[in-house]
Amino acid sequence: xxxxxxxxxxxxxxxxxxxxxxxxxxxxxxxxxxxxxxxxxxxxxxxxxxxxxxxxxxxxxxxxxxxxxxxxxxxxxxxxxxxxxxxxxxxxxxxxxxxxxxxxxxxxxxxxxxxxxxxxxxxxxxxxxxxxxxxxxxxxxxxxxxxxxxxxxxxxxxxxxxxxxxxxxxxxxxxxxxxxxxxxxxxxxxxxxxxxxxxxxxxxxxxxxxxxxxxxxxxxxxxxxxxxxxxxxxxxxxxxxxxxxxxxxxxxxxxxxxxxxxxxxxxxxxxxxxxxxxxxxxxxxxxxxxxxxxxxxxxxxxxxxxxxxxxxxxxxxxxxxxxxxxx
Amino acid sequence: xxxxxxxxxxxxxxxxxxxxxxxxxxxxxxxxxxxxxxxxxxxxxxxxxxxxxxxxxxxxxxxxxxxxxxxxxxxxxxxxxxxxxxxxxxxxxxxxxxxxxxxxxxxxxxxxxxxxxxxxxxxxxxxxxxxxxxxxxxxxxxxxxxxxxxxxxxxxxxxxxxxxxxxxxxxxxxxxxxxxxxxxxxxxxxxxxxxxxxxxxxxxxxxxxxxxxxxxxxxxxxxxxxxxxxxxxxxxxxxxxxxxxxxxxxxxxxxxxxxxxxxxxxxxxxxxxxxxxxxxxxxxxxxxxxxxxxxxxxxxxxxxxxxxxxxxxxxxxxxxxxxxxxx
Numbered sequence: 001x002x003x004x005x006x007x008x009x010x011x012x013x014x015x016x017x018x019x020x021x022x023x024x025x026x027x028x029x030x031x032x033x034x035x036x037x038x039x040x041x042x043x044x045x046x047x048x049x050x051x052x053x054x055x056x057x058x059x060x061x062x063x064x065x066x067x068x069x070x071x072x073x074x075x076x077x078x079x080x081x082x083x084x085x086x087x088x089x090x091x092x093x094x095x096x097x098x099x100x101x102x103x104x105x106x107x108x109x110x111x112x113x114x115x116x117x118x119x120x121x122x123x124x125x126x127x128x129x130x131x132x133x134x135x136x137x138x139x140x141x142x143x144x145x146x147x148x149x150x151x152x153x154x155x156x157x158x159x160x161x162x163x164x165x166x167x168x169x170x171x172x173x174x175x176x177x178x179x180x181x182x183x184x185x186x187x188x189x190x191x192x193x194x195x196x197x198x199x200x201x202x203x204x205x206x207x208x209x210x211x212x213x214x215x216x217x218x219x220x221x222x223x224x225x226x227x228x229x230x231x232x233x234x235x236x237x238x239x240x241x242x243x244x245x246x247x248x249x250x251x252x253x254x255x256x257x258x259x260x261x262x263x264x265x266x267x268x269x270x271x272x273x274x275x276x277x278x279x280x281x282x283x284x285x286x287x288x289x290x291x292x293x294x295x296x297x298x299x300x301x302x303x304x305x306x307x308x309x310x311x312x313x314x315x316x317x318x319x320x321x322x323x324x325x326x327x
Numbered sequence: 328x329x330x331x332x333x334x335x336x337x338x339x340x341x342x343x344x345x346x347x348x349x350x351x352x353x354x355x356x357x358x359x360x361x362x363x364x365x366x367x368x369x370x371x372x373x374x375x376x377x378x379x380x381x382x383x384x385x386x387x388x389x390x391x392x393x394x395x396x397x398x399x400x401x402x403x404x405x406x407x408x409x410x411x412x413x414x415x416x417x418x419x420x421x422x423x424x425x426x427x428x429x430x431x432x433x434x435x436x437x438x439x440x441x442x443x444x445x446x447x448x449x450x451x452x453x454x455x456x457x458x459x460x461x462x463x464x465x466x467x468x469x470x471x472x473x474x475x476x477x478x479x480x481x482x483x484x485x486x487x488x489x490x491x492x493x494x495x496x497x498x499x500x501x502x503x504x505x506x507x508x509x510x511x512x513x514x515x516x517x518x519x520x521x522x523x524x525x526x527x528x529x530x531x532x533x534x535x536x537x538x539x540x541x542x543x544x545x546x547x548x549x550x551x552x553x554x555x556x557x558x559x560x561x562x563x564x565x566x567x568x569x570x571x572x573x574x575x576x577x578x579x580x581x582x583x584x585x586x587x588x589x590x591x592x593x594x595x596x597x598x599x600x601x602x603x604x605x606x607x608x609x610x611x612x613x614x615x616x617x618x619x620x621x622x623x624x625x626x627x628x629x630x631x632x633x634x635x636x637x638x639x640x641x642x643x644x645x646x647x648x649x650x651x652x653x654x
Contacts, residue, residue, distance in 0.1 A: 106639035312433035
């Protein structure tokens, strides 16, 4: 008998909201690399409500860790505000931990997470979910060794449609339009053959809120780099068609032409206008496969670069007040 | 014959403004660990104007590096905007490099500097000059192992007195009141026995400028840490008495009482109101001694934490518009 996959590890999901139900539970089932052993729901969802049969539900991570000392790993699916303390608690209890983006509210907290993971000798995987698309990997492959003249990021969506009533996103520390925008920056840092630096930014904050509702960034590669300029246009007030596009002009990639369009949030790639790849979203299956590999290799994966670019934009940017925002 | 000091290395000063004349030249002479071999002055100062006798003056770092291939090291004393490219150029030419604070305009650029130093296998020393006071080191020593209840930073100075007419400080990327404020944060991160995280900040930007003229920060130690809360009050409009003070309340330090006051920019320390240390400013002599030790050890010293705290404050802070500023 041959075994093509390792024995599944147990995982507990902490925070049983939309992302946990829509993405984590199906991805865990589909990959078969983990077995869902528990769920933490501070609101006390009943097994009938979770639809997970006899998978136990706990009111807090602390209760779950006490009740299941042999648990291998934890996936933190809570809003950002409580993520840091839960991640540190799980690492200190000896669990491998998967966290969603953004991995921390500040760069200092991200460094402290790294210290905690090192101290506990456990895997910490801060997943940037948008990177787990075949079209992103294909774009990265094609740009290896290429000269990139210009990249134009257009990330425009309707906050009323995707975050209805979620005031936390406009409260200080809530990232505002950088909450989706950081997904674009996570793709950018993954696909480019050389790093870019923020040279200029304009951040527009509604008069009655604390975080940007729109932002434009101008970045560029270091002098002598193979990357030229990068612009990013983030907007939270886009009605109708939603746009999550990265357009890349190169000097030509191998025998192909010079223009790559990564569209639909990183799921589709066209080269010189001709579609070459369009796969259905399977981001979270890729995330769980990578989490399992990292644990097997006793490694971690915490890439601070997307968060650094946002912090850099806030640091060198011009902050402007714009119209008040109401839901 | 015994030799208590190693043979001096040659150093070139790039950017011959006030800080170079007032601090670097005297410190190089006083410590005797380096020999000033050249000066770069893009404005073309004559030897009479430099007052440095036969020390050659070049118009650019590139000219200096070409003319003096055996030069050991470079001290970059330029304004921040051109510092990054000059630092990379000097490292790539195989020189050890000393840079002033802030070490970079963005965190991404700071990471690229580290990469450049590693690639060149040369010492990069990003000096935080305020740390090089005996009272700072004495405070750090006394706080080792202590429980710190509260720290109150008050850093209030008159920008018209210290930066007259320097519009760059209020232009995007110029740091504004964080230009002096980061000195306080460099002391804070040096003396505290555990890290702190920015929880809240308010940044006040003049209506006609791009960077803060005043800022308040609320920080705290991680849960279970030996550090409680830290407040910082930065103000660029302080007339009369100038205030650069860090007041520290502890649960008691050894046999001493619990209150430490680090005043006058980190040069004086009182414990429970009793002065215990007040030494004249010798920051730059300490900087050159450390630079020499780092080179001897084939080591580097680039601490990103003060810049990270400023970026974190910009990221989670509430930006407010205040009265226009005119010189």
